[in-house]
Amino acid sequence: xxxxxxxxxxxxxxxxxxxxxxxxxxxxxxxxxxxxxxxxxxxxxxxxxxxxxxxxxxxxxxxxxxxxxxxxxxxxxxxxxxxxxxxxxxxxxxxxxxxxxxxxxxxxxxxxxxxxxxxxxxxxxxxxxxxxxxxxxxxxxxxxxxxxxxxxxxxxxxxxxxxxxxxxxxxxxxxxxxxxxxxxxxxxxxxxxxxxxxxxxxxxxxxxxxxxxxxxxxxxxx
Amino acid sequence: xxxxxxxxxxxxxxxxxxxxxxxxxxxxxxxxxxxxxxxxxxxxxxxxxxxxxxxxxxxxxxxxxxxxxxxxxxxxxxxxxxxxxxxxxxxxxxxxxxxxxxxxxxxxxxxxxxxx
Numbered sequence: 001x002x003x004x005x006x007x008x009x010x011x012x013x014x015x016x017x018x019x020x021x022x023x024x025x026x027x028x029x030x031x032x033x034x035x036x037x038x039x040x041x042x043x044x045x046x047x048x049x050x051x052x053x054x055x056x057x058x059x060x061x062x063x064x065x066x067x068x069x070x071x072x073x074x075x076x077x078x079x080x081x082x083x084x085x086x087x088x089x090x091x092x093x094x095x096x097x098x099x100x101x102x103x104x105x106x107x108x109x110x111x112x113x114x115x116x117x118x119x120x121x122x123x124x125x126x127x128x129x130x131x132x133x134x135x136x137x138x139x140x141x142x143x144x145x146x147x148x149x150x151x152x153x154x155x156x157x158x159x160x161x162x163x164x165x166x167x168x169x170x171x172x173x174x175x176x177x178x179x180x181x182x183x184x185x186x187x188x189x190x191x192x193x194x195x196x197x198x199x200x201x202x203x204x205x206x207x208x209x210x211x212x213x214x215x216x217x218x219x220x221x222x
Numbered sequence: 223x224x225x226x227x228x229x230x231x232x233x234x235x236x237x238x239x240x241x242x243x244x245x246x247x248x249x250x251x252x253x254x255x256x257x258x259x260x261x262x263x264x265x266x267x268x269x270x271x272x273x274x275x276x277x278x279x280x281x282x283x284x285x286x287x288x289x290x291x292x293x294x295x296x297x298x299x300x301x302x303x304x305x306x307x308x309x310x311x312x313x314x315x316x317x318x319x320x321x322x323x324x325x326x327x328x329x330x331x332x333x334x335x336x337x338x
Contacts, residue, residue, distance in 0.1 A: 053332060053336070054332075055328045055329065055331070055332050056328065057324055057325070057328055058324050058327070058328070059320075059324055061321050061324060061325065065321050065324075065325060068325060069325045069328060069329060072325065072329050073329060073332065076329070076333065
């Protein structure tokens, strides 16, 4: 892995998953930052056992603020690229390596990993993903296969993206950042990643899907 | 008639409770003397209106030809929207300030750790 890429892992009560995530990620890079949103379980104590940097917010500020914290750290320490992944073991280290290599290779603003095999998702998640994909295309006229993908890598000094959340700080930060990237004409590339869907992975429910659909319309207009 | 009496009673009870809470908050130094005076005056006005609302209604219709409770209803909705707007706005501004402080503190902590 290129030395100038910082991998930021977001955690919130991921004591059950974080060890596996760190064990895998440390095989591909040592430039890791864990940003924890005030977990109440043993997440941070587990992270401390590894030789990685970590930041713990005193209160849960939501994912978009965690992204901003990671970005600030990346800029202060002069990393050229910043990669995001969730700490819930939904993404593989191999996919992280692929997206990081890709952004260096093609020199674009953003590379997103999209889940290629929807068959592994349950019926409602599959339908929801397809509906959101099509709605996004209708609104933004750009085909993005996974707007909510948590596995992505940016150029650190990309000031085109608006990192100020419109209020959805928790669950839909990824989608909001994708919309902002499109609206600000960032060059985006997508590569397929493994679909991991465990029983414990809740994902979006129908109401959240409807809420996100409404927010997509609002983000398009505003 | 029973409904009107019940509503008047509820309104007076609510106003008395609010006077008590206002005094309590003043003693906790959450409100100044001026706040105490203004808010208690409003609650007392509410009590006076609630005792005989029909009297007030009759007075305004006879002397000023105004349906006062209709006017008050419109004004109340307007005040409610304006207050809600400013409360939400102030809450968002405060939230932004808190987010900025917490993130800055977290970054400073890790940078200090890395320097050691």
